[in-house]
Amino acid sequence: MDSMKNVANSSYSGGALLRMGLNDNKAGMQGLDKEKINKIIMEASKGSKFYENELKKDQQVNQRIEKMMKLKEKITQQQLLKAQLQVDKLVMELEQSRNLNCTIVHIDMDAFYAAVEMRDNPELKEKPIAVGSMSMLSTSNYHARRFGVRAAMPGFIAKKLCPHLTIVPLNFEKYRKVSREVKEILAEYDPHFMPMGLDEAYLNVTEHLEERLNWPEDKRRYFLNTEDTTEKNKEDINISGTLNMDGFSSSPELFEDGTSVEDDPSGQRDQSLKNFVVFGTSAEEAVKEIRFRIEQKTQLTASAGIAPNTMLAKMCSDRNKPNGQCRIPPERQAVLDFIKDLPIRKVPGIGKVTEKMLKALGIVTCSELYQQRALLSLLFSEASWRSFLDISLGLGSTHLEKDGERKSMSTERTFSEINTAEDLYSLCRELCRELAQDLQKEGLKGKTVTLKLKNVNFEVKTRASTVLSSVSAEDEIFAVAKTLLGTEIDSVAPHPLRIRLMGVRVSGFLSDEEKKYQQKSIKSFLKSGKELDFPRLQSGKSIQENLTKNSEASSSGSFFDKKRAARQLNCNNLSSNESVGKQHFHGVKSSANFVEEASKVTDLQKSNVCEIFTCPVCFEEQSSSSLVEINRHVDECLAGSLVKDTVEMTKNDISRGNTCNFLSHCKNENTDDCKENITDQLAGTGQSASTSENSSANSRDEKFTKIVSEKPHREEQPGELVDITRNASIKQCLFPKRNSQETSEQFGSMDHTEETSSSCSFETKEDSVLVCPVCNSEQKTTSLMSFNRHVDVCLNKGLIQELTEKDDCSAKNSDTGNSIRVGGLSRGQQCTKPLQGMKRSGLTTSQSASKKAKSINSKRTIEMFFK
């Protein structure tokens, strides 16, 4: 929607809030002027929760700016000069890599939804209209825009701006249909064109233009659509038979290109009674042809931009809308001229916040952006300032990258206040159901579930949990989301959790490689019976706890993971604890719900595979149709052996308790120190193997993060980073094949997973695949040495594991106060708002409470399993 980005500016614009005022309000006779619009919006907004939240957000941005300005103060001339040199070196490189050989077109339908509605209902034609609802508008027609009515503006405010406004409800099916029609046309010019939503698309017409040069005229001739004798079409064709479509023919530029009118002896296209038109071979002509065909087919107009890259094309299409087009010729100077005085806000990727931050530095136009490049490189992240540099040089993608694999999928919904636990949970389930359907459509499974909540004060919170298995089914997602939701409900108890929006997201998708691998590994794991390292304590826990990553904190899990696990364990404990600690009405309610929901999950979680496997506890063959059943069997086995183990375990608690305390202490201070200290501490306890392994896994994580975050936004960026991220084999190294990880998830973590990752180091180039005789997993290695190392670690681990197994089990299973305490603290840090500043003082109470909760919880879940 051409209007949308503007709206983001103006819709919330109370005077105090919005410095940038309203954009291009062409205050027509019946329109409103900027001042008036702002005043009305302000009056309608002020005092509302929404507005107050906007103010708050605004202040946060101001604080960020303040911080930045302080940073700026500290920059010395010396630093600046140095930065200047470095940046200018990059500028040279970028300049050299500038590519002007492509022709990119950006097509943008004018006021799309509104235009469709007007087309289908002529009564609306001369009226100001908007599409959407009283709560929110999606777009408005140009008439309504004169009154300041914009997309993303709530309808009731729009009504105040423009009392005669007609609000038409959304009709997506219709828009989709029209969009399809448009796309059919676009595909003829670039079969790989990239749609951006329903009303926009990028085309790379470089090839088309080459071919087009040799096209005979009749391939560029289009007849006017006269069959369809709607009112509109009649009007569109004037007496002489020429086009008269909303400025199409009346636009002198459309046919101004003499060379393109080969069949027109008089040089005037509208001279005859011809009911066809011939387009030339230039880029402009081709794009006019596209727009012409779109209008003929749909009766809707489009605007277009033609430029050497996508960024420029997009900005071009904005220039002459509606129903216009604009071209930047493929010359460096033309590009720079276009960029020069362009306000940075027009640049795709620069939004409200970035605009304001840059404005604080005195940067409003792109040339100013260029002038301040050295300073920017010192104040902003690498990714940010590099993209600024691209912008100020007019660089952008020259080919349309087929959008890479998606990284997350989510669904969310706004509604009138919900505050009862039942409603919250059932809503949550519904969202999970929807999301699961969407995921299944694309065959995706993810490991991280995020719950998003917006309370009635418009404050947004997200809470995420990463599980060892990847989830995709409704119940799998819900199992995790429910826990997160429960924690939030409990965190505000005894007050109800009053929210106006809830969302569920799944991210952390498996790569195709991983998907394949997981299939194999399941069987090998179950058969081998060798891998006994899943924590015993899982037996008494609820399913979602088994699924959560905290189960990974077995003897050989990385410390990283242990920390996280502790944190999460604690989260769970706290939540169940509070819900069971029946002081609050609300808490009781939510926990009751919890049980009910959890049992539903158990019943419903089914899969259709029927496999024979060997139970790793009793070593008997089991046939089962679902992982849940398998899991249950194993849990039963474990529960059986649990009793006799308990005695032995208690004595080990002491040492483990120390570790946990230490963790909790460190968590308050410095993470790195903490890592070191723990490493030291454990090194003395015969766990050195795990130690080195962990640090290695850690560094792998860091590398990965770095690379991902450094991946430039725009494709044609030179430099190795791009290549690295695209390189499949490296990606594999980062996500090495994992033996049995994915499906054994239900049993807890597999130790050798970590080894696999760490031995598959980042440097690995050429892979040969060997099968480890200990863990049975395939190992990609560059050298025998690294393979040997893997085997060593595997062997070691087995030993260490035996030595430490009980220890670890008790760490998770026992009800000692120590493990709980760890959680309490770290959780307090996570859930910052209410708990900040509580530090240790609050711990004692939560400790005993959570002890109780935990035992109750265990009991409950065991019962549940046998239902």
Added chain:
DNA sequence: CGGATCGAC
């Protein structure tokens, strides 16, 4: 990794 934030539409 988890949470907040940004930007697009």
Added chain:
DNA sequence: CTATGTCGATCCG
């Protein structure tokens, strides 16, 4: 009468 969206990506700690 009320009433301000949905999604994915990225940054920061």
